[in-house]
Amino acid sequence: MVGRLARYLRFVGCDTAYARGWSDDRVLEIARREDRIVLTRDRALARRTTRALLLSSPAISEQWRQVVASFPAIPRTPSFRRCTLCNGGLVPYAVEPGQPRPETVPWDRVAAGLPLFRCGACGHLYWEGSHTANVGRQLARWSEGSGP
Ligand SMILES: [Zn+2]
Numbered sequence: 001m002v003g004r005l006a007r008y009l010r011f012v013g014c015d016t017a018y019a020r021g022w023s024d025d026r027v028l029e030i031a032r033r034e035d036r037i038v039l040t041r042d043r044a045l046a047r048r049t050t051r052a053l054l055l056s057s058p059a060i061s062e063q064w065r066q067v068v069a070s071f072p073a074i075p076r077t078p079s080f081r082r083c084t085l086c087n088g089g090l091v092p093y094a095v096e097p098g099q100p101r102p103e104t105v106p107w108d109r110v111a112a113g114l115p116l117f118r119c120g121a122c123g124h125l126y127w128e129g130s131h132t133a134n135v136g137r138q139l140a141r142w143s144e145g146s147g148p
Contacts, residue, residue: 002018002039002040002041002055002063003018003020004060005039005055005060005063005064005067006018007084008060008064008135008139009067009074010082010083010084010087011078011079011082011084011135011139012074012075012076012077012078012079012139013075013079013081013082014074014075014082015082015087016082016087017030017034017036017087018087024042024044024045024048027040027045028045028048028049031049031051032049036051037051037052037053037071038051038052038053039052039053039055039063039067040052040053040054040055041054041055041058042054053066053067053070055067060142061141061142064139064142064143065142065143065145068143076139076140076143077136077139077140078132078135078136078139080115080117080126080128083119083121083122083124083126085119085122085124086119086121086122086124087121088119088120088121088122089119089120089121090117090118090119090120090126091117091118091120092115092116092117092118093116093117093118093125094116095110095116102125104125105125105127106127106129109127110127114127114128115127115128
């Protein structure tokens, strides 16, 4: 229900577990064990813990505004600290000769000094590009309170 919100939180570097297909009991158990706050649209789930934020809107823009209003320390700009796919930590990555070079990476720009980052868990590669810029503009619009 809040998968897009989870991706945006990872974009700004927040350690964000995503409970896809988990039972409520499992969500609460993991949240307790890993000291996490539960962000949910599920009123019954939110009632079961004091460490929950019940998201009032299905719209990602409203969810973002509610989360940053409740947790002002959340960064508002994209960073390269978390994998948006799996929440793994990103580390600077240098390709050694002979290693595979995925076609999606702009290797000419990497050769010119563009930093690459790699997820330590799933291996996904990240770099600053038009997508990062779009996400940054989107977050700025939401934080200003304008735009869907
Ligand atoms: Zn990953």
